[in-house]
Amino acid sequence: MSWKSRTYTGWGRVHSATSDTARPERASHLSRLMAEAPAPALGNLRSYGDACLNDGGKAIDMLRMDRILGFDPETGVLNVEGGCTLGTLARIFAPQGWLPAVMPGTGFATVGGAIANDVHGKNHHHMGSFGQHVLEITLETPKGKEVLTPGTAGFNATIGGLGQTGVIQSAKLQMLACKGDVMMVTERRAENLDAFLALINGSTASYSVGWIDATAQGEALGRGILEEGETGAGLVPAAKRGKRVPFNAPGFALSPPIVRMFNNAYFRRVPAAGRTTVKPIDDFFFPLDKIYDWNKLYGKKGFHQFQCVLPLDQTEVLREMLKKIARSALASPLAVLKRMGPEGDGMISFPMEGYTLAVDFRNKGRAEDLIAHLGDMTAQAGGRVYLAKDALASEAQIRSMYPNLNDWAAEVAKHDPEGRLNTDMTRRLNLRGPK
Amino acid sequence: MSNENTWLILGATSSMARAFSRAVAQRGHHLILAGRDMADLEASAADCTARGAPTARALPFDARDPKSFEGLLTAMQAQTGTLNCAVFVGSMPAQEAIDADPTLITGTVTDSFTGPAELVQRLAPMMEERGAGTVVGVGSVAGDRGRLGNYVYGAAKAGFHTYLSGLRNRLTRSGGHVVTVKPGFVDTAMTYDLDGMFLVAPPEKVAQDILRACDKRKNTIYTPFFWRYIMRIIKSVPEPIFKKLSI
Ligand SMILES: Cc1cc2nc3c(=O)[nH]c(=O)nc-3n(C[C@H](O)[C@H](O)[C@H](O)COP(=O)(O)OP(=O)(O)OC[C@H]3O[C@@H](n4cnc5c(N)ncnc54)[C@H](O)[C@@H]3O)c2cc1C
Ligand SMILES: NC(=O)c1ccc[n+]([C@@H]2O[C@H](COP(=O)([O-])OP(=O)(O)OC[C@H]3O[C@@H](n4cnc5c(N)ncnc54)[C@H](OP(=O)(O)O)[C@@H]3O)[C@@H](O)[C@H]2O)c1
Numbered sequence: 199m200s201w202k203s204r205t206y207t208g209w210g211r212v213h214s215a216t217s218d219t220a221r222p223e224r225a226s227h228l229s230r231l232m233a234e235a236p237a238p239a240l241g242n243l244r245s246y247g248d249a250c251l252n253d254g255g256k257a258i259d260m261l262r263m264d265r266i267l268g269f270d271p272e273t274g275v276l277n278v279e280g281g282c283t284l285g286t287l288a289r290i291f292a293p294q295g296w297l298p299a300v301m302p303g304t305g306f307a308t309v310g311g312a313i314a315n316d317v318h319g320k321n322h323h324h325m326g327s328f329g330q331h332v333l334e335i336t337l338e339t340p341k342g343k344e345v346l347t348p349g350t351a352g353f354n355a356t357i358g359g360l361g362q363t364g365v366i367q368s369a370k371l372q373m374l375a376c377k378g379d380v381m382m383v384t385e386r387r388a389e390n391l392d393a394f395l396a397l398i399n400g401s402t403a404s405y406s407v408g409w410i411d412a413t414a415q416g417e418a419l420g421r422g423i424l425e426e427g428e429t430g431a432g433l434v435p436a437a438k439r440g441k442r443v444p445f446n447a448p449g450f451a452l453s454p455p456i457v458r459m460f461n462n463a464y465f466r467r468v469p470a471a472g473r474t475t476v477k478p479i480d481d482f483f484f485p486l487d488k489i490y491d492w493n494k495l496y497g498k499k500g501f502h503q504f505q506c507v508l509p510l511d512q513t514e515v516l517r518e519m520l521k522k523i524a525r526s527a528l529a530s531p532l533a534v535l536k537r538m539g540p541e542g543d544g545m546i547s548f549p550m551e552g553y554t555l556a557v558d559f560r561n562k563g564r565a566e567d568l569i570a571h572l573g574d575m576t577a578q579a580g581g582r583v584y585l586a587k588d589a590l591a592s593e594a595q596i597r598s599m600y601p602n603l604n605d606w607a608a609e610v611a612k613h614d615p616e617g618r619l620n621t622d623m624t625r626r627l628n629l630r631g632p633k
Numbered sequence: 634m635s636n637e638n639t640w641l642i643l644g645a646t647s648s649m650a651r652a653f654s655r656a657v658a659q660r661g662h663h664l665i666l667a668g669r670d671m672a673d674l675e676a677s678a679a680d681c682t683a684r685g686a687p688t689a690r691a692l693p694f695d696a697r698d699p700k701s702f703e704g705l706l707t708a709m710q711a712q713t714g715t716l717n718c719a720v721f722v723g724s725m726p727a728q729e730a731i732d733a734d735p736t737l738i739t740g741t742v743t744d745s746f747t748g749p750a751e752l753v754q755r756l757a758p759m760m761e762e763r764g765a766g767t768v769v770g771v772g773s774v775a776g777d778r779g780r781l782g783n784y785v786y787g788a789a790k791a792g793f794h795t796y797l798s799g800l801r802n803r804l805t806r807s808g809g810h811v812v813t814v815k816p817g818f819v820d821t822a823m824t825y826d827l828d829g830m831f832l833v834a835p836p837e838k839v840a841q842d843i844l845r846a847c848d849k850r851k852n853t854i855y856t857p858f859f860w861r862y863i864m865r866i867i868k869s870v871p872e873p874i875f876k877k878l879s880i
Pocket of ligand 2: 645723
């Protein structure tokens with residue numbers, strides 16, 4: 199089996215890594231690789247920071263392990279290889295009345311990546327995270343093949359476990375029945391944070407997500423648009439997809455005045471009385487995927503996303519964060535506020551009940567300081583930072599946010615005793631280290 | 634006659650074949666996936682079924698073992714409607730390996746030319762009888778001119794090209810068709826770790842080009858298309874000069 203040196207980055211393009219990478223196309227190749235030279239899996243590199251990097255080591259690119267191994271239209275149980283993307287699953291199964299139960303904001307995430315980060319979607323408040331719909335995982339570990347089922351320590355260490363227990367060769371997923379492949383989408387404006395939180399708390403929709411204007415200050419602080427959606431059947435012309443950004447955008451493209459102007463227009467686009475439209479499901483779930491490599495819009499130096507979740511009673515901390523972010527004038531138009539439901543079983547999964555805030559920042563020195571500060575505020579408020587987005591948190595911050603870390607590391611060590619599956623992230627944060 | 638279609642895919646474990654199988658599955662065609670790695674073929678068969686193939690079956694096929702052809706021919710005969718076949722089989726040992734062990738030539742030629750040709754030859758009468766059907770033969774730009782780097786593989790492909798052109802001449806009389814496909818560099822397991830690759834195409838692109846060629850009844854395609862021009866230049870270099878080049 200062949201290895202090839204490849205240099206790659208996370209979605210934020212701040213850090214890069216060079217790894218000898220293999221790309222198995224079939225299960226038997228993967229087994230052989232893991233027996234000969236165990237290495238962490240790469241999905242579609244949609245994690246922003248260093249979760250998907252292994253600089254100087256080996257890596258296994260899973261994108262060619264992308265087949266549907268079985269589907270039962272009676273029960274909605276799907277058996278699928280780890281490298282299959284969620285967008286592919288939505289495209290194939292929505293017309294048949296089924297969707298992946300949880301879909302993150304990009305359809306390019308793979309099943310393996312979705313499990314390894316226990317991703318959440320716009321329905322977290324009802325359906326929980328991705329791992330809560332996984333019925334079985336077939337794992338290739340440095341010690342051989344394992345089949346994991348819910349309720350076991352191995353399973354709970356694998357859900358949200360950053361690929362550290364092994365490479366997910368395939369998984370059985372419980373799909374969610376849907377009415378069809380279009381969305382009825384309602385958008386409502388909120389003029390400030392209190393109004394926004396009231397809208398969010400009152401929402402009963404199956405899917406909901408808030409766009410927040412991270413540049414608004416004063417009276418308008420925390421203003422935004424709540425988007426709510428229900429699946430439906432009908433005919434909407436398929437969206438044209440696959441535009442590309444031809445080059446790295448120059449620095450001024452996302453400069454503060456332009457972002458403020460954009461956000462203002464984006465906010466006013468929705469009439470004060472709100473509106474309801476019908477969209478293809480892709481447009482609702484994966485709005486950014488239309489431009490294949492929009493991450494280049496941030497220019498050569500890349501960008502960071504900060505995402506945290508704060509307990510429900512910490513809205514004052516949320517307000518303080520928004521003030522700091524708006525004052526910094528570093529935020530991009532991409533900022534999200536959403537309410538999450540109760541946590542699942544992943545030992546170091548991100549989702550917990552509360553409000554999650556995600557904001558993109560251009561990669562500038564000041565952004566790093568701001569993010570470090572926001573991390574401290576999160577830790578003090580009893581919240582968590584999302585490792586799938588992180589490149590900057592400190593070991594101390596993460597330890598205080600994820601109290602099960604030691605138990606997790608002990609369980610992981612049973613599957614990968616020699617630490618062959620470590621990544622840049624697990625090393626930076628000493629996630630598996632003895633402490 | 635019904636308008637059902639069946640595709641026999643030889644070398645179905647190749648990622649190029651996988652992409653092509655998915656594309657015909659999406660059109661609602663039946664599939665018989667043939668190759669040596671049965672576990673992998675079963676996985677692809679399930680995948681094709683989920684993507685719209687009314688039936689998709691895995692059957693054993695070894696280009697070097699003509700006994701394995703019987704089962705495929707029987708299975709094809711049992712299908713109703715139009716019979717089609719796409720040949721993705723091929724093997725490309727490093728030229729240095731062949732230089733060290735010239736007996737490898739036979740296997741290379743069998744995998745890339747004579748094995749699949751023998752099977753297709755036995756399928757041809759069934760297609761003639763039904764008065765329809767398409768054979769896709771995947772050759773290679775390497776078959777357009779013998780080069781230092783892979784001339785045994787190239788020779789096998791050149792033989793296959795010539796075979797396909799003759800078969801086209803034959804099948805066209807009964808309403809059938811043959812598409813010769815000459816890929817440039819494609820991002821598959823065969824080339825994953827080779828040096829000096831450029832303009833590498835994803836297998837999905839090649840699959841779409843092949844399908845379009847079938848629809849338009851093209852005779853010979855290069856995929857991606859620009860290889861036609863690259864190869865025109867390479868073929869036009871006079872032999873006295875070409876023999877000194879190492880491209
Ligand atoms: C535009 C955009 C929107 C997003 N929206 C959301 C969102 O709404 N909610 C959310 O939760 N996340 C969101 N994300 C983050 C994204 O869903 C996660 O980072 C996800 O893990 C990416 O999947 P991937 O296949 O690209 O994995 P990668 O980023 O390549 O890898 C992530 C981790 O998974 C591991 N891994 C990957 N494949 C396997 C495998 N087969 N076996 C074992 N381990 C594996 C890797 O080792 C790594 O630790 C978003 C990302 C983008 C770019
Ligand atoms: N990749 C390129 O750049 C490129 C360029 C031009 C042409 N091509 C041609 O495209 C076709 C597909 O190749 P690929 O790139 O996808 O590489 P590949 O993965 O190596 O595919 C070769 C296929 O041939 C099969 N095969 C080899 N010997 C066989 C035998 N004796 N019996 C049965 N099956 C056999 C292999 O099956 P196993 O899985 O059992 O080994 C595999 O399915 C080949 O004909 C190749 O020559 C490729």
